[in-house]
Amino acid sequence: MTLFVRKAASAAVLSAALGAALAGCGGGAGPSDAGREARLGTPAASAPASASAPAPAAGAPSAAGAPPRAGAPAKPPTLAPGPNGLTPVFERAKQHTDKTVALTFDADMTADQGPRAAGGERFDNPQLISTLRSLGVPSTIFMTGRWAEEYPDQAKAIGTDPVFEVANHSYSHHAFTSPCYGLPALDAAAARADVDRAFAAFRTAGAVNTVPYFRFPGGCYDDQALRALSTAKVTAVQWDVVSGDAFAKDPDAVAEQVLAGVKPGSVVVMHCTRSAAPVTEEAIRKIVPELRKRGYRFVKVSELIGT
Helix, strand or coil: CCCCCCCHHHHHHHHHHHHCCCCCCCCCCCCCHHHHHHHHCCEECCCCCCCCCCCCCCCCCCCCCCCCCCCCCCCCCEECCCHHHCCCEECCCCCCCCCEEEEEEEECCCCCCHHHHHCCCCCCCHHHHHHHHHHCCCEEEEECHHHHHHCHHHHHHHHCCCCEEEEECCCCCCECCCCCCCCCECCHHHHHHHHHHHHHHHHHHCCCCEEEEECCHHHCCCHHHHHHCHHHCCEEECCCEECCCCCCCCHHHHHHHHHHHCCCCEEEEEECCCCCCCCHHHHHHHHHHHHHHCCCEECCHHHHHCC
């Protein structure tokens, strides 16, 4: 394909311009030194009851439409706690030779955006979900509890489809440390309760394919945030590839940025909100066939963590 031959500089400019635009979901503040050490956890099989899910049904489609590989864990794998019991952080698979990649999509909605939704603003993207299904792309949807409440039918449909797994992106999309793109910040007790409230919203909506993974709003975290979530028994999931789809208007530029950044074991952050990321679905239709042409296999985050 000749579509993806633009200068790398244009992608870098796009990333810088858009990184702060979407309240951090596509480009978060970096962790502290101790926070980085929390990545040193090793895979563990435990998962909290609130987040556990049954194994995908036999015959669930993989990236190429084939059944899942034999030996998949019955429960989603998590990482062992980091130093001093800090919540572990996952960014990219340790196995860097297997050409796998996880596309992840943040379904963002803050606790106070109900009036905007009532006024017609769309925080969902059903066409994107439909395209992922039709292309047979296993994906991880990081959903806020508020989004699940606003779109319960979609949350249930996503959360009962073996193509997807639903992970926690907080209830309110408020920051777990400050500063973080101007988001209002939660204290430790409120942060822990916010995570529980999101899992409860998924259960209420009927999303059963939930996993014990958490993505910090804005990607912003520090030691205090990791400590606040330590009792939640979740693995925090970041990313190593920023798609730049937040408020983007050019799907080719988004596709180019993803294709330039993906490496074996990568986690790509994208968005599942029409109002904030209107060209994501079109970009996916360019990204998926090109990565498959390059020999990549699409997996959920749970498979990356399990390797």
